[in-house]
Amino acid sequence: MTTSRRRATLGIVERVADSKYTPAAPETITEIFGEQVFNDSVMKERLPEDIYQKLKKTMIERQPLDPGVAEVVASTMKNWALEHGATHFTHWFHPLTSRTAEKHDAFIVPKGNGQVIYQFSGNDLSQGEPDASSFPSGGIRQTFEARGYTAWDPTSPAFIRKTSLGATLCIPTAFCAYTGEALDKKTPLLRASEALSGSAVKMLKLLGSNNVTYVDTVVGLEQEYFLIDRNYYNLRPDLVSCGRTLFGAESYKGQSLDDHYFGNIRERVLNFMHDAEQKLYKLGIPVKTRHNEVAPGQYEIAPVFEAANLAIDHNMVIMEVMTDMAAKHGLKCLLHEKPFAGINGSGKHCNWSMVDSLGNNLLKPGDTPHENMQFIVILAAIVRAVDKYAPLLRLSVGLAGNDHRLGANEAPPAIISIFLGEALNSVVEAIIKGKKPGKTTNGTIELGTGILPAIPKDNTDRNRTSPFAFTGNRFEFRALGSSQNAASPVMALNTIVAESLDFIAEEIEAKTASGTDLAAAVNEVIQKVYSDHQRIIFNGDNYTAEWEEEAAKRGLPNLKSTVDATAALKDESTYDLYEKYKVLTRNEVDARYNIKLEKYILKHDIEFKATMDIAKTMIVPAAFKYQTEVARSIAALGSAPAEQKKLLDTLTAAIDATLKAIDTLKAMIEAAPEEDLMEHAIHYKEKAIPAMNEIRSNAETLELLVEDELWPMPKYREMLLLL
Numbered sequence: 001m002t003t004s005r006r007r008a009t010l011g012i013v014e015r016v017a018d019s020k021y022t023p024a025a026p027e028t029i030t031e032i033f034g035e036q037v038f039n040d041s042v043m044k045e046r047l048p049e050d051i052y053q054k055l056k057k058t059m060i061e062r063q064p065l066d067p068g069v070a071e072v073v074a075s076t077m078k079n080w081a082l083e084h085g086a087t088h089f090t091h092w093f094h095p096l097t098s099r100t101a102e103k104h105d106a107f108i109v110p111k112g113n114g115q116v117i118y119q120f121s122g123n124d125l126s127q128g129e130p131d132a133s134s135f136p137s138g139g140i141r142q143t144f145e146a147r148g149y150t151a152w153d154p155t156s157p158a159f160i161r162k163t164s165l166g167a168t169l170c171i172p173t174a175f176c177a178y179t180g181e182a183l184d185k186k187t188p189l190l191r192a193s194e195a196l197s198g199s200a201v202k203m204l205k206l207l208g209s210n211n212v213t214y215v216d217t218v219v220g221l222e223q224e225y226f227l228i229d230r231n232y233y234n235l236r237p238d239l240v241s242c243g244r245t246l247f248g249a250e251s252y253k254g255q256s257l258d259d260h261y262f263g264n265i266r267e268r269v270l271n272f273m274h275d276a277e278q279k280l281y282k283l284g285i286p287v288k289t290r291h292n293e294v295a296p297g298q299y300e301i302a303p304v305f306e307a308a309n310l311a312i313d314h315n316m317v318i319m320e321v322m323t324d325m326a327a328k329h330g331l332k333c334l335l336h337e338k339p340f341a342g343i344n345g346s347g348k349h350c351n352w353s354m355v356d357s358l359g360n361n362l363l364k365p366g367d368t369p370h371e372n373m374q375f376i377v378i379l380a381a382i383v384r385a386v387d388k389y390a391p392l393l394r395l396s397v398g399l400a401g402n403d404h405r406l407g408a409n410e411a412p413p414a415i416i417s418i419f420l421g422e423a424l425n426s427v428v429e430a431i432i433k434g435k436k437p438g439k440t441t442n443g444t445i446e447l448g449t450g451i452l453p454a455i456p457k458d459n460t461d462r463n464r465t466s467p468f469a470f471t472g473n474r475f476e477f478r479a480l481g482s483s484q485n486a487a488s489p490v491m492a493l494n495t496i497v498a499e500s501l502d503f504i505a506e507e508i509e510a511k512t513a514s515g516t517d518l519a520a521a522v523n524e525v526i527q528k529v530y531s532d533h534q535r536i537i538f539n540g541d542n543y544t545a546e547w548e549e550e551a552a553k554r555g556l557p558n559l560k561s562t563v564d565a566t567a568a569l570k571d572e573s574t575y576d577l578y579e580k581y582k583v584l585t586r587n588e589v590d591a592r593y594n595i596k597l598e599k600y601i602l603k604h605d606i607e608f609k610a611t612m613d614i615a616k617t618m619i620v621p622a623a624f625k626y627q628t629e630v631a632r633s634i635a636a637l638g639s640a641p642a643e644q645k646k647l648l649d650t651l652t653a654a655i656d657a658t659l660k661a662i663d664t665l666k667a668m669i670e671a672a673p674e675e676d677l678m679e680h681a682i683h684y685k686e687k688a689i690p691a692m693n694e695i696r697s698n699a700e701t702l703e704l705l706v707e708d709e710l711w712p713m714p715k716y717r718e719m720l721l722l723l
Contacts, residue, residue, distance in 0.1 A: 350480050399483075
């Protein structure tokens with residue numbers, strides 16, 4: 001084993017604690033929860049009653065904030081932040097990258113006599129002006145056009161981020177160009193949420209629910225991630241630069257025994273989880289679940305459901321806190337969708353539902369879903385939306401990292417379909433046939449012993465192979481990648497469901513206007529909707545080759561890569577949809593098309609360069625050293641046995657194949673048509689990526705041949721199993 005690998009392994013074995021970091025002492029969750037958040041209870045306690053009520057009305061009705069109210073809120077927020085040790089504030093936003101962004105400003109302003117005072121105005125709170133020149137814009141603006149604006153989002157509370165040397169007030173904001181076009185992920189999400197609320201309220205009133213004033217989208221995001229020792233991470237230039245391993249023979253253990261899943265959490269990992277959770281509780285994030293995931297070194301954290309916008313803000317904070325806390329524990333948190341080949345990758349399952357202003361979950365069917373007209377109509381709208389706009393949903397989870405995961409045996413395939421379960425599917429089939437559905441009951445699961453109680457059954461089992469599965473009172477969109485911002489998938493989902501609700505409402509209204517009673521009109525419309533879109537419903541195993549064949553017969557799109565899916569943004573129906581609901585303008589759609597392809601190309605550029613560099617400067621030199629040793633040993637024998645000569649021949653062939661593959665990849669990169677983004681991306685997908693994979697394949701052959709002492713990087717068996 002090389003000196004650096006040996007040193008890294010010894011560091012784990014000896015488990016030397018980081019003397020610069022002291023783990024947090026346990027604190028009572030109910031006492032610390034939300035203490036660093038300018039939440040509703042803080043506002044109610046500190047703001048004058050009339051100001052508080054005006055602010056709440058703004059938050060609920062999504063109306064612009066009165067400048068006078070903003071001044072009082074800003075002053076109160078500043079005083080609260082100063083009490084928490086804050087010296088700076090920042091408008092915290094989600095640019096069109098995979099990260100969040102922030103620019104810090106101190107609270108101070110000069111008095112003119114050599115002194116300063118603390119000041120934070122309503123304008124400081126409501127609007128900021130960060131330099132926007134280097135954020136992705138997709139052609140909306142030129143690099144020299146630096147002006148951008150942030151606008152306070154009062155529906156997501158401000159929070160304090162503390163470090164060992166101070167604290168910063170973070171104000172969630174939207175981010176737009178000087179022209180007013182959205183340069184972020186939050187703005188379209190908020191627009192889509194408002195569109196869905198309007199369409200859902202219209203539908204509910206049509207069906208007789210006249211007291212509902214708005215409908216919120218609620219989301220629960222299950223975040224998967226890997227942890228490895230930071231010493232190993234630092235010795236892997238591919239992980240450092242790309243977030244995933246570009247080389248690595250599979251570990252002979254891997255996940256084959258399934259003994260990591262839900263297994264006992266190691267103490268070192270549990271300490272990390274505890275410290276991360278303590279920070280998240282103080283930030284008002286209701287994390288509830290933690291457990292080992294399927295692959296060795298893989299884990300999951302999941303909070304309780306929240307309003308979509310807040311849940312997505314919180315998920316971005318969760319990823320930031322986990323990354324920071326892992327470093328303090330001598331670990332590296334890997335959020336890439338596929339950091340290791342041959343084992344499960346990581347997703348971010350998005351549990352999505354709709355709740356009205358009265359607190360009713362609109363996707364809760366109850367004991368007799370066939371008698372619940374409202375549920376059946378909303379379900380029909382979702383089925384239609386997912387079928388009609390499947391390419392947009394696939395596109396929303398399209399990113400280079402997720403291409404490695406979707407379709408593998410740990411994630412849903414690239415084919416979008418809906419799982420309803422046996423009970424709901426029987427209701428849908430009965431509706432299509434014009435028959436009255438039979439009564440469905442939950443029933444119980446008998447465990448076969450008097451010691452254990454019977455467990456109430458849901459109306460559906462959970463189909464972990466389905467990309468969009470109904471799970472009792474929500475849909476679970478399982479195709480999201482672990483590193484991505486969930487705003488884009490939720491935005492797409494909200495918009496397409498809004499369109500479907502409006503379509504069905506208009507069809508029902510047309511029939512009632514001609515004299516058909518409401519119940520009959522509803523039955524006629526949803527029968528046709530379910531009949532027209534039944535093809536999207538599939539309750540079987542999505543992983544099988546048979547389903548891929550069946551999906552093709554049904555005419556369902558199979559967009560296997562991000563490049564394939566991105567073309568959906570150029571369809572006229574996409575422009576029409578987003579413009580109709582004022583979610584994205586035509587320019588904003590085009591910008592996202594350009595950015596999606598630019599990211600795909602740039603991420604692969606980094607991977608290509610890293611692959612060639614690591615292969616040429618680390619792997620091939622190690623293989624040459626071993627080749628020399630083997631050749632000398634054979635020469636010393638004079639007449640070596642055939643198997644020993646075969647080893648040398650195999651080694652030599654693998655080195656030669658690796659060098660040839662490097663040349664091929666270099667030629668493929670140089671041959672890329674750079675004038676057109678789509679052609680460039682297609683070339684990379686069809687030519688350059690296979691060449692990169694060929695380098696990896698040959699390098700893995702060498703890894704299994706070269707003497708372990710000479711191999712330059714930590715191996716899978718070390719990174720995944722030693723912690």
